[in-house]
Amino acid sequence: MPINRRDFSKTSAAAGLTLVGTAGVLSTASAYAYAEENADTPAASGDQDARSSSRPLDSKTGYGPLIDDPKGLLALPAGFSYEVVNHAGVTKLDSGEFTPNSHDGTATFPGTRGSTLLVVNHELGGDRSEVDFPVPLTPGLAYDPAAPGGCTVVEISKHGDHVSEWVALTGTQENCAGGRTPWGTWLTCEEDTTRAGEDGMTKDHGYVFEVDPYDRRANQHPKPVKALGRYDHEAVVVDTKRGHLYLTEDADEPNGLLYRWTPPKGFRHGRGKLRGLSDTAGVLEAFKCFDSRGAFVDDLSRATKAGTVYGVDWVNVPDRDARTVPVREQFTDTQVTRARKLEGMWWADGGAYIVSSYAREESPEQHDGQVWFYDPARRKLTLKLILGINQDPSKDGAFDGPDNITVSPYGGVILAEDGDGVQHLFGATDSGRTYPIARNELMGGTEEEPEYSEFAGVVFSPDGKTLYASIQDPGILLAITGPWRHQR
Numbered sequence: 001m002p003i004n005r006r007d008f009s010k011t012s013a014a015a016g017l018t019l020v021g022t023a024g025v026l027s028t029a030s031a032y033a034y035a036e037e038n039a040d041t042p043a044a045s046g047d048q049d050a051r052s053s054s055r056p057l058d059s060k061t062g063y064g065p066l067i068d069d070p071k072g073l074l075a076l077p078a079g080f081s082y083e084v085v086n087h088a089g090v091t092k093l094d095s096g097e098f099t100p101n102s103h104d105g106t107a108t109f110p111g112t113r114g115s116t117l118l119v120v121n122h123e124l125g126g127d128r129s130e131v132d133f134p135v136p137l138t139p140g141l142a143y144d145p146a147a148p149g150g151c152t153v154v155e156i157s158k159h160g161d162h163v164s165e166w167v168a169l170t171g172t173q174e175n176c177a178g179g180r181t182p183w184g185t186w187l188t189c190e191e192d193t194t195r196a197g198e199d200g201m202t203k204d205h206g207y208v209f210e211v212d213p214y215d216r217r218a219n220q221h222p223k224p225v226k227a228l229g230r231y232d233h234e235a236v237v238v239d240t241k242r243g244h245l246y247l248t249e250d251a252d253e254p255n256g257l258l259y260r261w262t263p264p265k266g267f268r269h270g271r272g273k274l275r276g277l278s279d280t281a282g283v284l285e286a287f288k289c290f291d292s293r294g295a296f297v298d299d300l301s302r303a304t305k306a307g308t309v310y311g312v313d314w315v316n317v318p319d320r321d322a323r324t325v326p327v328r329e330q331f332t333d334t335q336v337t338r339a340r341k342l343e344g345m346w347w348a349d350g351g352a353y354i355v356s357s358y359a360r361e362e363s364p365e366q367h368d369g370q371v372w373f374y375d376p377a378r379r380k381l382t383l384k385l386i387l388g389i390n391q392d393p394s395k396d397g398a399f400d401g402p403d404n405i406t407v408s409p410y411g412g413v414i415l416a417e418d419g420d421g422v423q424h425l426f427g428a429t430d431s432g433r434t435y436p437i438a439r440n441e442l443m444g445g446t447e448e449e450p451e452y453s454e455f456a457g458v459v460f461s462p463d464g465k466t467l468y469a470s471i472q473d474p475g476i477l478l479a480i481t482g483p484w485r486h487q488r
Contacts, residue, residue: 061487062427062435066396073476075439080482082438085118085154085163085468088133088475093152093165097136100124100152101475105177105235105344105404106457106468107186109213114158116461117213118468119168119186120477121175123456124149127200133475135170140220142171144203149175151188153213154477168212168219173205176250177235177344177404183271186211187225189233191250193326206230206322208247210274218272226279228261229320231327235404237347239376243269246352246374248342249328252362255299255338257286257328258354258374260314279321285314286327289337289381300339300356300370301363306432308383310337312374339363344416348407351375353384355405357418368400371413371428385428393421394450399434402426404456409464411487416469418454425455425469429487438480440471 063077074082088101104121111117122135125148134148141150150170156163169175173192180186193206207224228236232251239246243263249256262283263269289297289310297303297310318330328338341357356370369387374380390400401419408414412429414437425438438455445451453473460467467480 061429061433063437063482066436066439069441072441072443073471074478074480075441076480077437077482080480082481083160083479085156085477085479086165086475087477091163091165093136093167095136095138095166098133099165099475100135100148100150101131101133101473102149103470103472103475103477104175104456105179105188106459106470106477107178107180108459108461108468109180109184110462111155116156116466118154118156118459118477119188119211119213120152120154120457120470121178121188122149122152122475123174123176123191123472125174125192125194136167137170138167141167141169141222143169143209143222143224144171144173144201144205146200146202147171147173147205149173149190151175151186151211153211156479160479166216168216169209169222171222172209173201176233177248178208179236179238179345179347181210181238181269182240183269184212184214185271186213187236187245187274189236189247191232191234193230193232193322204230206233208233208236210272212271215271223275225274225277226321227274227277227281227284229259229284229317229327230322232256234343235345237345237352238269239352240347241350242376243267244376246345246354248345248354250341250343250357251326251328252340254328254333255340255362256342257331257336257338258342259317260285260287284317284320286317286331286336287381288313288315288335296334297337298333299359299364300337300372301359301365301367303370303383304365304367304386306383306386310381312379312381343403343418344405346405346407346413349373350377353405353407353413355402355415357401357403368419369402369415371402371405371415385432385434390419390421393419396422396439399424399426399436401454403454404458406459408487409460410484414458414467416455416458418456421452423452423454425458425467427487431488433487435487437467438469442471442476444473 066075086099100122102123104123109117128148131148135150149172176191178188208228212218234248234250236247245261247259340359343355343357352374354372371385390398402415403418404416417424423440458469
């Protein structure tokens with residue numbers, strides 16, 4: 001998918017957003033101070049528009065209203081259609097077992113003869129015997145046979161008329177998000193830190209694993225990349241220029257952290273190279289932010305307006321394997337910057353787009369979603385989008401709780417909603433407008449108290465013609481096509 005696209009931060013005066021300009025290259029000293037005017041003033045409370053940087057639609061934004069699906073699965077704009085690629089407990093793997101459930105983070109890769117390969121995480125944890133459709137314990141591919149999670153690979157032929165599906169990793173816990181590497185593999189992340197001997201587990205969890213969608217033999221005898229730390233992992237991206245890896249943590253009590261891993265001197269990235277590292281290779285650090293006055297920022301929720309800019313410093317993690325104390329608890333609240341629900345990430349435009357899904361009482365300020373952009377060349381973190389509290393999630397219209405993210409070849413970003421009430425796939429344009437792409441109509445719960453599962457794994461095909469996403473529960477992978485066009 002092309003990533004040489006107009007920077008998400010660029011906007012005209014007509015866009016109506018208060019975006020902060022840049023006043024020069026940042027200092028490399030730890031006590032940053034910026035010439036930018038930071039937008040730190042709290043916005044008014046009330047409905048979503050009071051704190052949202054998103055702007056109302058016009059006739060040129062988005063694809064129009066969503067149309068109810070007579071099949072009761074997916075509402076889409078006029079001219080769009082979908083196909084079900086797989087369905088947990090309904091479709092089957094090549095080996096004959098059912099497709100596992102709880103689809104999550106996903107990446108696409110170009111296959112042979114025009115086919116598309118997708119690596120799909122399955123966010124399954126706990127007692128394997130209580131999971132309806134765990135990832136099968138394929139010989140040679142199980143890390144911990146007591147754990148139900150893992151990854152599958154789905155291959156879709158050029159014309160979409162044939163789908164193959166197989167296990168690439170099994171025996172892991174809560175495979176949530178992850179990240180695609182520039183060398184053509186997938187890094188899958190465990191959002192669970194259960195230790196061996198706890199809850200029936202036979203091995204420690206809370207790690208990152210590398211999965212190769214092309215070479216099944218490379219996935220034999222899975223080994224965690226312990227150099228990247230043991231904590232409640234969410235997503236990971238690779239700095240294509242410097243070789244750093246950035247990783248998000250979805251946790252609270254205390255809130256989670258953003259991490260940076262610096263490879264050891266002389267290390268060269270490549271297929272399978274990460275699993276060959278020692279457990280303490282490289283340097284793992286957590287981020288620490290400063291505002292325009294050089295004052296320490298304790299939590300990202302402090303930023304309440306799009307355009308807020310923070311400087312970033314990095315603090316060494318004392319014990320990355322968290323042998324006695326969880327990594328995020330190894331710091332005092334004055335040593336690092338925290339954020340609730342650090343979720344999806346996507347590398348594009350020379351940096352990382354980072355999602356904070358929501359913040360509530362566990363954070364200094366409340367919101368229903370933030371999208372940040374980290375520029376590693378300038379060590380600058382900029383708030384691109386903020387969603388105010390959705391006062392009535394049961395009604396269609398407002399968006400809340402963004403999770404997985406992808407940068408669109410048609411401009412802006414696309415987000416998978418994991419909030420309360422109605423669930424959407426929605427876009428955010430370069431100029432800050434949000435618009436719906438799809439709505440989950442597969443209702444659970446009751447008529448009086450309906451429930452709708454989150455969307456996950458939003459990603460475009462390599463040619464940009466198909467948008468893939470999953471309804472996590474029960475686990476349905478969808479392929480969406482239609483008259484895509486550039487969004488401004």
